[in-house]
Amino acid sequence: MALWRIRATVDDRPGYLSVLTASLALRGVNILTVQVHTTEAGAVDDFLVDAPDALTEDDLVAAVERGRGRHCWVARSEARGLVDQPTRALGLANRLVRDPDALGEALRTLLGATAVTWRAVPGPARHGGPGEAMWLSDPAGGSFEIVRDAPSFTPAEYARAQALVDLATTVVRQPAERVALVLADGTELTVRPATGDDLPAVRELHEHCSPASLRRRYPGGTPGPARLARLLAPARGLTLLAVADGGVPPDLGGPDRVVAMANLAAEGHLAELAVLVADAWQRRGLGGALLRRLVAHARRVGAGALTAHTGAENTSVLRMLDRHGLPPATVERDASLVSVTLPLLPAAPPVSAPRDVAI
Structure with missing residues (x-):
């Protein structure tokens, strides 16, 4: 007896798989495992079989075709194929x-x-x-x-x-993005990527922000739960959370509370960034620390420019961007909205970084 892998497409209709297996059984083929892959063209059945030594590849293909299978592929297998x-x-x-x-x-x-x-x-x-x-x-x-x-x-x-x-x-x-952050006053925080499970904590962060802070972060209006959930898991980008560690006093939120959120959403070569910091944690360097990590991530994924949209009174964002040594920004003002765009120089890749090479 010999092990073979057989793959064939059959109509996804009742009884068609049994016709195929019966055709194989008539040739003495023992089916050891089977997987069914659903496709638009029908069900693709993937078999591992034990067939008599006298049967050839052509014999197995013929048996499959008699069982109403099509697009048949047959190849010899090894014992490790027994693992599903x-x-x-x-x-x-x-x-x-x-x-x-x-x-x-x-x-x-x-x-x-x-x-x-x-x-x-x-x-x-x-x-x-x-x-x-x-x-x-x-x-x-x-x-x-x-x-x-x-x-x-x-x-x-x-x-x-x-x-x-x-x-x-x-x-x-x-390990690369879950880091301990120590502010200038010695307060320790944890910075980590956000997940969908963080939605309740992020909603609580928004509840502890003043209307002025929310207006600077969201010039178009504070988002509802559905949009917040999308911000936590951007299709292309990164959302970071700053979480208060143990020992943080209640007036600053207490331990295990999300006290800041930073978002980077990429579209083409342009990456949009935004930062929201709870009022009690502002002007302590936390927003700048999160911004640095977003800029580094944007460079790693090859973004060509950064953009930020904020209220006209939010000069702190402009100051933070100016401190990062980025090329001069293009600033556009539209009534109460300011849009800042900065070219982003790519980070130098490590020597061992792959570039269009076979793995």
Whole structure:
């Protein structure tokens, strides 16, 4: 007996899978595992089978076609193929938690790819049709191109691979972006990326800000819960929170309270930034510290310019931007609204940073 992988598309209708399996059974083929991938063209069935040694690849293809299967792909397999795909994906995720730099090899193993290439520019977000590459978005910037000869990628494989990329990015970000911040007066805070679970704490932050502070941050009006939720998880960008650590007195919010929020939302080469600091924490250097981290992140993801929109009376934002050594700003005034745009020089990449190289 020999192990084979078979992949074929069948109509997603009752009884069609049983016709295919019956055709294989007539040739003495024992199905060990099966996965069903839903696609627009029908259900893609992925089998691991144990077939008699006398059967050839052509014999298996013929059996599949007699069972109403189409677009058949057949290849010899090994004993490790007995591990089902969900288990394999979990094992690779566990590896990435310990070693996020192994992402390229994890993607190659998960998908049986012939090449995994990181590119410095975004790619088309698609799983790829017959003969096409799969493109995965890299949340840290750029994209991954995945190539294999056959079979074609399915939406399920795309979702699993993108989940691995997102996991590796999260693992890398956690130690780099969760930092302890000590203000000039010795007060300690924690700065970390926001998540959707922070919505109640962020709403509380807004409740403890004066109308004047909210007006400077939101010239167009304070957002409701739905917009706040989107600010916490921008599709392209970063939201940072400053959280008061233990020992902070009640008049400053007490421990474990979000006391400031900084947002960076990217659109094309332009990144918009904004900072909201609770009144009791203003004029202590906290807004500038968060701003520095947003500027550094914008450089890392390749933003070409920064923009900020604020009330005309909010001169503190202009002063903060001026302190960061950025090129001269373009300032536009429209009644009570001020828009500031600054060119952003890219950060020098580390020597080992990949640029359009195969992983």
